[in-house]
Amino acid sequence: MVCKNCGGALSEEDRFCPNCGAAVEASGQGAAEQKSENVCKNCGTALQEGALFCPHCGANVAGKEQGGANAGSAGAWQPAPPYTAPQYGQTPPAPQTVDAPSGGFFALGFFFPVIGLILFLVWKDQLPMRAKSCGKGALVGVIVWFVLGFVLGIIAGIAGASQYASAAAIMLA
Secondary structure, three states, X not given: OXXXXXXXXXXXXXXXXXXXXXXXXXXXXXXXOOOOOOEOOOOOOEOOOOOOEOOOOXXXXXXXXXXXXXXXXXXXXXXXOOOOOOOOOOOOOOOOOOOOOOHHHHHHHHHOHHHHHHHXXXXXXXXXXXXXXXXXXXXXXXXXXXXXXXXXXXHHHHHHHHHHHHHHHHHHO
């Protein structure tokens, strides 16, 4: 038999190609089996000379990360990288976000209280500490702007009243 992926020689009982690791389809063709003293550490099957993968279980017996000559071709088995993409229908892992209080978001909420309130409402369940920073900044900002406006209003009223009083005193004189 011949591997349809790499063209390597296969024996009748091979279920995986010893050169590239591709699954072997059952067929009636035969090939001469080479005898070897090598044995698969995974299943105990005798291995052909120079085999990179066990023909019975598909285990990588060469200890190399790459397959045979055609390992990069389409359909060839390759070892999984450290991170594999999720299969169809599976959700990808959630990105890791660090939730911590933030002075920057406090300042944003302070100077723009409406934005701080919106961010607080959006993040209160996912990022509670960051949301708390935004909410505190918005609350402190509203209080400070209200008090500052009230105090400046009183100062402007007093200044206006003194201007009015001085203008009235000049007119009466």
